[in-house]
Amino acid sequence: MLVSVDQDRCCSAGQCVLTAPTVFDQSTEDGYVQLLQERPEPALAADVRLAAALCPGRAITVSESA
Amino acid sequence: MTSPDTDTAVPRTTDPGPTLVLPAEADGCPFDPPSAYRQAADHAPVTRTELWDGSSCWLVTGHQEVRAVLADQRFSADGRTPGFPFLTPGRRELANRTPAFIRMDDPEHARLRRMLTTEFLVKRVEDLRPALQRIVDDTLDRMVAGGGPADLVTEFALPIPSLAICLLLGVPYEDHEHFQRQSSILLDITAAEEQVAGAQRELRSYLAALTADKRRAPTDDILSRLAVREDLTTDEAASTALLLLVAGHETTANMTALSTLALLRNPAQAARLRSGPAEAKVAVEELLRYLTIVQLGLPRAATEDLELGGTLIRKGDGLLCMLSTANRDESVFPGGSDLDLDRDARRHLAFGFGVHQCLGQPLARAELQIALRTLFTRLPDLRLAVDEDQLSYRTTMVVHGVHSLPVAW
Numbered sequence: 001m002l003v004s005v006d007q008d009r010c011c012s013a014g015q016c017v018l019t020a021p022t023v024f025d026q027s028t029e030d031g032y033v034q035l036l037q038e039r040p041e042p043a044l045a046a047d048v049r050l051a052a053a054l055c056p057g058r059a060i061t062v063s064e065s066a
Numbered sequence: 067m068t069s070p071d072t073d074t075a076v077p078r079t080t081d082p083g084p085t086l087v088l089p090a091e092a093d094g095c096p097f098d099p100p101s102a103y104r105q106a107a108d109h110a111p112v113t114r115t116e117l118w119d120g121s122s123c124w125l126v127t128g129h130q131e132v133r134a135v136l137a138d139q140r141f142s143a144d145g146r147t148p149g150f151p152f153l154t155p156g157r158r159e160l161a162n163r164t165p166a167f168i169r170m171d172d173p174e175h176a177r178l179r180r181m182l183t184t185e186f187l188v189k190r191v192e193d194l195r196p197a198l199q200r201i202v203d204d205t206l207d208r209m210v211a212g213g214g215p216a217d218l219v220t221e222f223a224l225p226i227p228s229l230a231i232c233l234l235l236g237v238p239y240e241d242h243e244h245f246q247r248q249s250s251i252l253l254d255i256t257a258a259e260e261q262v263a264g265a266q267r268e269l270r271s272y273l274a275a276l277t278a279d280k281r282r283a284p285t286d287d288i289l290s291r292l293a294v295r296e297d298l299t300t301d302e303a304a305s306t307a308l309l310l311l312v313a314g315h316e317t318t319a320n321m322t323a324l325s326t327l328a329l330l331r332n333p334a335q336a337a338r339l340r341s342g343p344a345e346a347k348v349a350v351e352e353l354l355r356y357l358t359i360v361q362l363g364l365p366r367a368a369t370e371d372l373e374l375g376g377t378l379i380r381k382g383d384g385l386l387c388m389l390s391t392a393n394r395d396e397s398v399f400p401g402g403s404d405l406d407l408d409r410d411a412r413r414h415l416a417f418g419f420g421v422h423q424c425l426g427q428p429l430a431r432a433e434l435q436i437a438l439r440t441l442f443t444r445l446p447d448l449r450l451a452v453d454e455d456q457l458s459y460r461t462t463m464v465v466h467g468v469h470s471l472p473v474a475w
Contacts, residue, residue, distance in 0.1 A: 011176075012183035013423045018431075019412065021188075028190075031183030054412065056423035058137060 001045055002063040003052075007032040009059035010058075016060060019051040022043060033059060086115040086125065089362055090154050090254065090385065092461035095359060096468070097328060098403065099390035103127060105473070107391040111375045111451045115386075123151040124377070125363070125382040129395035129415065131375040132387045136420035141366035141385065143422055150367040159259040160252065164267055166309035168243030168422060175421065178306060181298065182425060185234070185288050191428040194234075195283055198432055201229045202440045210444075210475070215451035218471040223322035224315065226437050231314030235307060236280060236287025237273075245269060249312040253464040255362065268310075273303040273311070314426060317359065318433045320460065320467030325353045325438055327457070327468055328405055330450055338407040339442050347438040349407040350431060353438075355414035356405045358390040361466040364418060389415045445475040 003023065012031035016024035023044060025034040040048050052060040098104070103125070106113045126132050131394035135141045140337035142150070152158035161169055167178040209221040216222075228246065232239040251257050269461040270383070275292045277300050284290035287387025288310065329336040338349050351438025363386030368379045379385065393414050394402040417424035424430065442448065449470040460467045 011179070011421045011423060011425075012187070013417070013425065014186070014188040014428050017188040018428070026187045026189070028187065030183060031180070031187055050412065055138070056419050057421055 001040060001048065003035060003038055003048060004042065004061045004063075005033045006014065006059045006061070009057040011057040011059075013056050015054040016051040019054060020047040023048055024051060034055045059064070067241065071124055073412050077139075078428060086113070087252075088115050088117055088123065092169070092459065094221035096457075096459045097324075097405075098108075099358075099388065099394065100205055103391050104394070107388075107395070110377075112377045112379075115127060117151055117384075118154060121151070121384070123386055124374075126374070126385050126387045127391040127395075129392040129398045129413075129420070132389065132392040134374060134417050135366055135385055135387050136364065136418060136422070138372070139172060139421065140369050140372060142171050143169060143175070143364075143366060144171050144374050145365075147171075147367040147369060147386045151365045151386055152384075153362060153365075153469055154255045155259050156257045156262040157255060159262045160266065163263070164270075164305055166305040168313075172421065176297075179421075179425060181292065181295065182288070182306070185291075186426050188428045190401070191432050193389040194230075194429070195432055195436065197233070198226075198230060198436050199440070202226055202433075202436050205229070206440060206444060214472040215472050218326055218473045219319070219323045219468065220470070222437070222441065223326070223471075224319040226322065227315040227318035227430075227433055230318075230433060231311060234288055234429075235310055235314070236277065236285055236289040237307075237311060240417055241272070245272070245311060246315070249316060250463075252312060253316060254462060255464065256462045269308050269311075270301075273307045274300050276305045277307065313424070314406060314429075317467050318430050318437075320359050320465050321354070321357065321430070322437050323471050324357050324359060324467050325350075325434070326448075326473075327450075328353065328357065329438070329442065330448065330473075331454075332405055335405060335407045336442050338341040340446075343435065343439070345407075346435045347395055347431070348410070350403065350405050350434045350438065351414060352409050353434070354416035355393045355399065355402075355409075357466070358393045358414075358416050359466040360389055360416070360418070360464070362386075363388045363424075384401050388390065389418065430439055446475055448475045450474075 010033045023040050027034050052062045086102050090100040092100050106125050107127035111131040113125050117123050117125050149225045167175045205225045209216050228242050248265040248269045280290040280293035284294050289307050340344050366385045368383045370381045384388040417427045451474040458469045
């Protein structure tokens with residue numbers, strides 16, 4: 001699983017941090033999403049997929065094959 | 067109804083169903099969306115409805131379709147967009163005044179919203195938990211000291227988020243009676259245009275004066291940080307502060323009171339809240355889903371022809387996105403008409419979706435988790451002090467809830 005984020009689409013609602021806090025964070029400078037790990041371990045996959053689904057700005061992309 | 071669209075690739079729904087006039091009247095269980103909305107949802111995820119002025123409007127009831135509209139900025143949130151649906155003349159009046167960013171589209175919306183994003187970061191709100199717990203403890207102490215019975219709305223549910231948002235925003239809490247009275251008018255869809263205009267004028271001038279004070283002598287709060295910005299006018303700062311003040315206390319207050327009533331009706335479920343902070347988090351998501359207090363539908367207007375759930379939406383069509391029925395959508399929440407505090411309800415849309423999704427949601431969650439868990443842990447014998455049929459509900463308010471909730475313990 002490869003994760004990427006698009007800060008231009010981020011609306012800082014914080015859903016990703018609540019759902020997968022070891023993968024996503026928010027910058028204290030500007031509130032934008034920060035990716036903590038691009039290739040999270042399989043145990044985190046369900047949380048990461050949910051975080052992508054819940055993201056109101058659709059700023060998170062998950063590539064399963066990569 | 068609508069004219070046929072034989073010239074387009076996307077067909078309109080063949081049977082649009084009976085025309086529903088909005089807003090539908092509340093009936094049945096106070097926790098359920100009005101039956102007219104549920105019937106519309108059963109019929110199709112997108113149905114044709116009518117507004118007070120005879121104009122037509124799409125009612126969007128399905129989870130997937132509500133998400134699709136709210137995530138797509140071709141559906142405008144700006145009240146000045148042609149076709150924008152208003153539930154009453156009072157709501158239209160509100161949109162005609164200088165709007166806050168909730169009624170703007172990008173890029174203006176993003177410019178103003180982004181000035182606030184660091185204020186409500188998840189970790190910043192986590193740091194606030196001890197302060198929120200103190201507010202909850204002190205408020206509950208005062209209520210209990212009164213001996214009871216007490217009105218849970220005025221003694222507990224309303225003071226907690228009001229104290230919290232006043233603290234964060236930098237608004238003196240001693241002015242709460244004034245701003246609470248005015249904000250109730252702003253949220254009452256039956257309020258006449260003059261009343262709405264008056265309440266908005268009152269609150270805006272109050273907040274503009276406060277903004278000017280903060281500019282002269284800034285303190286450590288959101289309003290001061292807005293006031294000293296050179297890229298923000300006093301008017302814009304006051305509009306933003308008004309949005310935060312109203313959204314910051316009305317929603318959490320009504321969620322707290324209505325959740326308490328729902329839990330008193332389901333005592334076995336209240337145990338879930340007491341078991342621990344992690345369980346309280348899960349429980350609050352389900353309460354947010356089940357109660358969905360933003361009850362009247364989020365308004366949007368299409369800025370181009372678009373397909374939605376197999377239906378063609380024309381440029382200039384208005385839409386109302388019903389969060390309440392989306393949150394009961396059986397394809398996402400099986401058995402969703404029941405409250406089940408063990409459910410993983412995180413796909414709920416109680417905070418909306420898309421770029422306008424609630425900015426204060428980490429704060430709202432923390433307040434609800436702490437307030438409800440503390441209430442039911444400290445007062446295990448909490449009960450209604452009146453017959454349930456004596457309660458009256460906020461059926462004509464933008465934010466659903468109960469007007470007063472007499473309790474004993």
